[in-house]
Amino acid sequence: MDFKENMISSFMAFEDHVDVENPIHDIRTEAIKQFEKEHLPSKKNEFWKYTSLNPYFKKQYSVYPKLESALEFKDVKKYFIHEIDSYKIVFVDGVYSSYLSQTTHEGLDVCLMSAALTKPKYRLVIENYFNKVAPKDSLNSLNTAFSREGAFINIPKGKVVDKPIQILHFSTGNEANLLVQPRNLIVAGENSHVQIIERHQSLTDNEVLTNGVTEIFAKKRAIVDYYKIQNDRLNASLIDNTFISQKEQSHVSVHTFSLGGKLTRNNLQFFHEGERLDSTLKGITLIGDKQHVDHSTLVHHAQPNCESHQDYKGIYADHSTGVFNGRIIVEKEAQKTNGFQQNNNILIDDTATINAKPQLEIFADDVKCSHGCTIGQLDDEALLYLRSRGIPKKEATALLMYAFSNSVLDSVKIPELKNRINKLIAMKLGVSLGFDL
């Protein structure tokens, strides 16, 4: 059975477990048809030129676990930012774990997509926002077809959420070749403010593939800070699709820390639907060990007087491959756009590869857009300077890498999270340094 057949037959089985009378099922049915029609991503597609999913399409998957797995908090505590109080939405093999979660309906909704899709009180929100910003390509459609579970966050007008929200997806590997497809929807009302931390973590060495879709809507003057921690094991692959629709004067930032995983693809797209807003896309990629990370970004400037800032740092070693495809589109109406893009890469050795491709499509005539892309090695002179002050080679190298990626870490607004990422990076680099940059 090829991948499409595998998915379509899984869809038929899936229909036995969901309410087919629910209007949402029309969207699913539409989506599976779309998936059937669309070509699967291949290297012929410009946006998939450097990332091959072919080996993944050769496998057979099951789309929901047959057995539910329970986890003890103590076993997974380290994957949470547990130093701070937070709301938590936790999934184990795609299934909600009420035991590990801490949700709320008081003053805002931090809960489950399955509840939002079925309960009448959310019908309006779902009608207005569900599947409204995600493009209808093959993998998004596949996710939509199987959409049933994920995080649902609905923040009313004027609400400043008192603590960060953590979304965690654990994979137990108890079942082989599970395809997990979380579907998240986040609606930040006017003048609201929210911070979200998302992490995917596999717990064993069994292969796992995730094809997740997150839709974020930021209304007028809303502030959304989204942090993605990708530090998975060598058996875990992630296709992350995040789409953001912004209204006027909103501020949305997405930080992506890609520190591990077999293959990680980040499709991150911003769509502007109001003036004087800004979008921030930042990332640190630090990989080795034949890993592959692909950042495919898009900022679609469709309104005047908006800003976007992209800053991606990549450090690649040991047969790893990186891709940065950063797109900025400035429509004719989007005068006075400020669009910035920065992508700097360090190749630690000869076996690492980076494919960097800035792509600016500008149709307006009064705009400021810039892009800078560099690929280099660590500065030997700087290394000698640090070593001559007593800092050993490994630590000096780490210090330079920290310094290199500092502009991204610097804008992380949750100190405990920043600290955690510092530690993760130090662990990756095999150093224990007391510094905090």
Add this chain to the structure above:
Amino acid sequence: MLKIENLHASVEDKEILKGINLEVKPGEVHAIMGPNGSGKSTLSSVIAGNEDFEITKGAIYYEGENIEELAPEERAHKGIFLSFQYPVEIPGVSVTNFMKTAINETRKARGMEEMRANEMLKQIREKAEMLDIDRKFLSRSLNEGFSGGEKKRNEIFQMAMLDPKLAILDETDSGLDIDALKIVANGVNRLKRADNAVVVITHYQRLLEYIVPDYVHVLLNGKIVKSGGKELALQLEEKGYDWIKQEHAV
């Protein structure tokens, strides 16, 4: 403390040092002077352990140990400090964090505990004051956008913090105005003790008015061709290097 015997060194197969002999004892200040291209910076780089340079003959002994095989950080841990002629700019690392890391890595290598935060702060405050360094300066990125004078002062600040046994000051006077020069020299003098030593490498005599050497050596074409007391520096200031060049028919 430092003993250099018949040192030959090359970079990319080009021989730059052609047989240097030098002995520095604790408590002494040596000046190495010479025109451009005489090998002054090569000498300091080789002592600090820059791997771009290869020792082809001879040896460097530090406290009786041949240090040829030691990495730059190991030399630092043993108490050798090189003030760079061109300190490297490192955006993203603050002076304070850099110093903390350097001190604690050195202490770790010496089998000591990390320095306590309040002690570190006290040290930083004292040494910064001694060199007339503004506290704000310490939270800036290392050398990034520093003026020439600030960079050199920062080098001496690092020297003060690391308290080396042997300090090599490579062209520390270049790019300094007279006030900065005095501050830097004063800092070096206050760090001077009977158990440490300083080697000043310079083109001009100017700095030696403030850091007074016990010995002056003239480096020419990769060799020390003349040694003497501090009056030799004055002679060089007056007559330039040509008379020595003629004497040695270079």
